[in-house]
Amino acid sequence: MTTATTDPAPTDTPGRTDTPGRTEPWHPAELERRLGELGDARYHARHPFNQRMHQGLLSPAEIRRWVLNRFHYQRNIPVKDALILAKFDDAQLRRSWIRRIRDHDGERAGEGGIERWLRLGEAVGLDRDLLLSGEGVLPGVRLAVGGYVGFCRERPLLEAVASSLTERFAPNLMRTRISAWETHYDWVEPVGLRYFQARVAQGTRDGEEALGLVHAWCRTREDQQRVLDAFAFKCEVLWSLLDAVELAGSTDEH
Numbered sequence: 001m002t003t004a005t006t007d008p009a010p011t012d013t014p015g016r017t018d019t020p021g022r023t024e025p026w027h028p029a030e031l032e033r034r035l036g037e038l039g040d041a042r043y044h045a046r047h048p049f050n051q052r053m054h055q056g057l058l059s060p061a062e063i064r065r066w067v068l069n070r071f072h073y074q075r076n077i078p079v080k081d082a083l084i085l086a087k088f089d090d091a092q093l094r095r096s097w098i099r100r101i102r103d104h105d106g107e108r109a110g111e112g113g114i115e116r117w118l119r120l121g122e123a124v125g126l127d128r129d130l131l132l133s134g135e136g137v138l139p140g141v142r143l144a145v146g147g148y149v150g151f152c153r154e155r156p157l158l159e160a161v162a163s164s165l166t167e168r169f170a171p172n173l174m175r176t177r178i179s180a181w182e183t184h185y186d187w188v189e190p191v192g193l194r195y196f197q198a199r200v201a202q203g204t205r206d207g208e209e210a211l212g213l214v215h216a217w218c219r220t221r222e223d224q225q226r227v228l229d230a231f232a233f234k235c236e237v238l239w240s241l242l243d244a245v246e247l248a249g250s251t252d253e254h
């Protein structure tokens with residue numbers, strides 16, 4: 001963690017003021033333990049759809065439905081990161097956070113995570129124009145993604161940053177996913193896996209950065225509880241997205 005060595009607490013972080021009756025924060029390790037416990041129980045790695053994906057039980061139509069719907073999440077990540085960026089009043093932190101937008105949008109057309117996801121689409125047999133059109137995105141997926149973007153727009157900086165802490169769990173899930181796809185879905189062209197391969201390092205770095213900021217900003221146990229609540233909310237976003245994708249399968253032929 002290179003950032004947040006001074007006092008970058010934004011004005012919306014309540015710990016800066018003398019709130020009567022505020023509770024001393026937990027040790028950072030205790031906050032991390034609680035995040036870990038929540039993640040173990042509620043991160044979408046445990047969702048039945050992901051479990052079936054890892055066991056090789058998804059049909060090509062289900063894989064395609066997931067890729068198409070997850071594209072709606074992917075294209076909104078830089079939007080929510082721009083909303084978070086606008087809340088920072090510190091140049092160094094903005095400089096660091098803006099990297100997330102570059103990771104997804106690339107430096108120029110044809111690069112970056114969104115492009116890699118479009119190639120994943122092609123690798124599973126989906127035309128990039130279809131993904132870009134937004135056609136076929138399920139209502140529940142729109143609601144879940146809209147909920148995440150809205151949360152980052154409306155909530156204070158501490159909570160918006162904390163909602164990205166699920167990324168600390170993503171690298172392990174990516175490793176499991178890559179190996180499951182190589183084993184069970186060999187009809188997918190390997191170039192499609194590049195998105196997941198790149199996210200292992202990006203997710204690790206982004207998750208650690210967000211954790212460092214959260215530790216630096218939490219002055220009270222109430223702040224830390226807000227972090228846990230934001231994290232739980234984000235777990236629900238990811239879970240709801242997969243619920244919608246899973247449910248659509250019960251009415252589709254595949």
Ligand SMILES: O=C(O)c1cc(C(=O)O)c2c(n1)C(=O)C(=O)c1cc(C(=O)O)[nH]c1-2
Pocket residue numbers: 077163164165166167168169170173199238
């Ligand atoms: O495929 C996944 O399971 C997964 C999970 C997450 C996550 O846990 O938030 C992200 C991603 N992927 C991802 O690709 C990504 O770019 C990303 C950004 C963020 C975020 O909250 O800022 N989460 C995630």
